[in-house]
Amino acid sequence: MAHEEMVKDDSKLSSYDAYFETIQSRKKLPQSVQETLTNAFASIPVSSFPQVPGGKVIEILADTSVADALKILSECNILSAPVRNPDTGNSSDWRDRYLGTIDYSAIVLWVLEGAELAAVALSASSATAAGVGAGAVGALGAVALGVTGPAAVVGLTAAAVGAAVAGGVAADKGMGKDAPTAADKLGEDFYKVILQDEPFKSTTVSSILKSYRWAPFLPVSTESSMLSVLLLLSKYRLRNVPVIEPGKPDIKNFITQSAIVQGLERCRGRDWFDLIAKQPFSDLGLPFMSSAEVVSIQGDELILEAFKRMRDNKIGGLPVVEGPKKKIVGNVSIKDIRYLLLKPELFSNFRKLTVMDFMHTIASQETGKVIPPITCKLDSTLGSVIHSLASNSVHRIYVVAGEEDEVVGIITLRDVISCFIYEPPNHFDDYFGFAVKEMLNK
The missing domain is CATH 3.10.580.10 (CBS-domain)
Structure with a gap:
């Protein structure tokens, strides 16, 4: 049993390593620039x-x-x-x-x-x-x-x-x-x-x-x-x-991913930021997932299935798509559960509440129309992505391609932050010790 737990823990840390190593290996930035930025944040x-x-x-x-x-x-x-x-x-x-x-x-x-x-x-x-x-x-x-x-x-x-x-x-x-x-x-x-x-x-x-x-x-x-x-x-x-x-x-203080990206947006105009922000995000290893790995939900599926899918994949949102080409038509966030819980009277007449029904009901209570999802193209710069995330206060942006706006990737706040740093050898061992990795394994 102890061996199984150890394997499970090692696997979790390995997934963190695999993600970060993939991002780092894809970056087309001079090593000297990455080291300078990482050292700056360390100070x-x-x-x-x-x-x-x-x-x-x-x-x-x-x-x-x-x-x-x-x-x-x-x-x-x-x-x-x-x-x-x-x-x-x-x-x-x-x-x-x-x-x-x-x-x-x-x-x-x-x-x-x-x-x-x-x-x-x-x-x-x-x-x-x-x-x-x-x-x-x-x-x-x-x-x-x-x-x-x-x-x-x-x-x-x-x-x-x-x-x-x-x-x-x-x-x-x-x-x-x-x-x-x-x-x-x-x-x-x-x-x-x-x-x-x-x-x-x-x-x-x-x-x-x-x-x-x-x-x-x-x-x-x-x-x-x-x-x-x-x-x-x-x-x-x-x-x-x-x-x-x-x-x-x-x-x-309570520092969130969103607060970090908001802070990066305020650095616009500084040489170090502009140097990276002008790069196409594809040169920085994004999107991390392939189009086949994008988790989405069709508009005619049930809203509880959308939240279940977020739960099962430990993600905070889903693109709402239609058709085999996965044309994006909306977005459902884990935060939207508040409408189900705080305003159940809005949905009590639905026997089967679909994702589109859910989005239209929310829209009728607020702006009157479904808010379009935040998207970008494959050739967009990292700076434009950061601006969209920060100015719209969202946690992900969907990468679309073709005339049908097919979802081919997702860029999250986590992905953006990863572009600016790498992990020096033994960083957490030196600064936090063994306890941190133990807690991260839980």
């Missing part, structure tokens, strides 16, 4: 990076309900926030004070597990027969039937799952494997059971944080270098890096 302290808007990091208490946490993220227009333990008192150790980070990805995972478990119950016959009515959801959950792990935290009663099992449906059949079936079976009951009533209103952030975490909570010191932050946000796939001031327990 810049984290304390010099601009503070979050308003100067104070938004934190969410661990006993906050998922519903209220989602409202905080939406109202503050942020994707994630550190979770603070309200029971630590005056502890000066950040390890006691903070439990991790809550983000849209964790909420999507939790909702999908709940939807799929509920679908098992509903597929027995109907919501009423399966016992998933308004009064059927309680604290006992699925644990009594042996359904443990992430699915158990949704709080559905044993009676609900039991009815499905009695009807000949295996309890594990619908969990995490069949979101289209889940959406097909749920209809309006999905919103009543998972979102409008319990457990959505009372499940706490701490409950889902333990089961749904894509990346470790890994703060850096204000005295650390920006190179370390850039490496964590690019090679090591973290989406945010908390900043701790030595000797003080509170988070001083």
Whole structure:
């Protein structure tokens, strides 16, 4: 067992190495330029990076309900926030004070597990027969039937799952494997059971944080270098890096991938930036994925399948395409889950909610029309890509080709950051030690 865990850990680190090595090997930049830039970032302290808007990091208490946490993220227009333990008192150790980070990805995972478990119950016959009515959801959950792990935290009663099992449906059949079936079976009951009533209103952030975490909570010191932050946000796939001031327990800053790219955009006009920004992004190893590797969703597929696909591939968004040529017609982001959760009344009349129905319903509430996806051509410069990402406050740009605007690649914030740096030998061993790689393996 220990050997299997070690192999798994080595594989995860190897995937980081493979990604970064591929990007580095494709760069058509003089080695001297890359070394100069990397050394420059290594000399810049984290304390010099601009503070979050308003100067104070938004934190969410661990006993906050998922519903209220989602409202905080939406109202503050942020994707994630550190979770603070309200029971630590005056502890000066950040390890006691903070439990991790809550983000849209964790909420999507939790909702999908709940939807799929509920679908098992509903597929027995109907919501009423399966016992998933308004009064059927309680604290006992699925644990009594042996359904443990992430699915158990949704709080559905044993009676609900039991009815499905009695009807000949295996309890594990619908969990995490069949979101289209889940959406097909749920209809309006999905919103009543998972979102409008319990457990959505009372499940706490701490409950889902333990089961749904894509990346470790890994703060850096204000005295650390920006190179370390850039490496964590690019090679090591973290989406945010908390900043701790030595000797003080509170988070001083919260640096995200988006904030880094916004900062790069403000460097326009400086020689070092312009030298790289004028290069076609293809000369810098992008797009990283081939067109065959792009994960997309057809407009007539179900919206729950879109979120499931993001979950399964650990990505934050999908291009919405149509036809065999994969002509891009829209974009669905993991952040869009907020519409399902905070405004379920918009969708309660849909028996089968497709991606296009979802996008048009959102558009009718905001601009009145579906916002076109942010795209670029294969010969675009890195500077134009950075400008599009920064000015539109988006996390990915789709590379299209031909008259049909076929999606042939995706460039993410992570990819852009990777263009500006490389990892010096033994960097993390020298600056962070063994513990960092242990945490990155989790």
